[in-house]
Amino acid sequence: MRPTELLKDEHKDIKLMLQVIDKICEMLEAGKNIPSEHLEQIVAFIQGFADKCHHAKEEDLLFPAMEECGFPRQAGPIGVMLLEHEEGRRFVRAMKEATEKYKEGDRKAAALFVENAQSYIALLRQHIDKEDNILYEMADRNLSGEQNKKLEEDFERVEKEVTGPSQHEEFKAILNRLKEIYLKKLSKKKIFQKRGERP
Numbered sequence: 001m002r003p004t005e006l007l008k009d010e011h012k013d014i015k016l017m018l019q020v021i022d023k024i025c026e027m028l029e030a031g032k033n034i035p036s037e038h039l040e041q042i043v044a045f046i047q048g049f050a051d052k053c054h055h056a057k058e059e060d061l062l063f064p065a066m067e068e069c070g071f072p073r074q075a076g077p078i079g080v081m082l083l084e085h086e087e088g089r090r091f092v093r094a095m096k097e098a099t100e101k102y103k104e105g106d107r108k109a110a111a112l113f114v115e116n117a118q119s120y121i122a123l124l125r126q127h128i129d130k131e132d133n134i135l136y137e138m139a140d141r142n143l144s145g146e147q148n149k150k151l152e153e154d155f156e157r158v159e160k161e162v163t164g165p166s167q168h169e170e171f172k173a174i175l176n177r178l179k180e181i182y183l184k185k186l187s188k189k190k191i192f193q194k195r196g197e198r199p
Contacts, residue, residue, distance in 0.1 A: 015124075050124075053162065
């Protein structure tokens with residue numbers, strides 16, 4: 001499997017989490033109480049998986065390999081992707097701040113979470129589309145077999161040394177738990193059972 005295919009697979013998980021976030025935003029806007037630990041898990045997934053794991057592979061490995069093929073880092077597609085990564089991080093920092101306030105009982109923080117989460121969703125959806133359909137195709141056309149082999153090895157190293165052993169599985173478990181709650185159309189009673197809250 002090409003390194004870009006591995007990145008596309010990770011995009012599938014990120015897009016699924018975006019669906020979860022979108023549903024949670026709908027519920028928060030409707031005045032529903034969402035368990036604060038679910039918001040914490042969303043932020044942990046984004047910062048740990050989407051950023052620390054996935055974006056690290058792009059910024060530290062794929063993009064430099066593309067630079068070796070003549071693509072400029074501060075202009076063109078790579079430059080745009082880097083700017084969007086930073087924009088996404090700003091939204092996620094704001095989501096984390098809102099989550100902390102929400103956990104402390106400030107229900108007005110729900111609106112702050114929703115505002116930044118919706119901006120993050122909109123950004124990431126078009127960002128992923130550009131990477132999957134433009135940037136990665138450019139990489140596939142230009143990277144040599146040797147470069148691809150080295151990227152595969154380096155991606156494995158990121159999983160072990162940067163993300164950490166078993167972390168990928170833990171992030172997948174978070175995603176699956178939230179998917180079961182918010183995307184499987186379970187009853188409202190089950191959604192709020194854990195905290196003993198009434199929907």
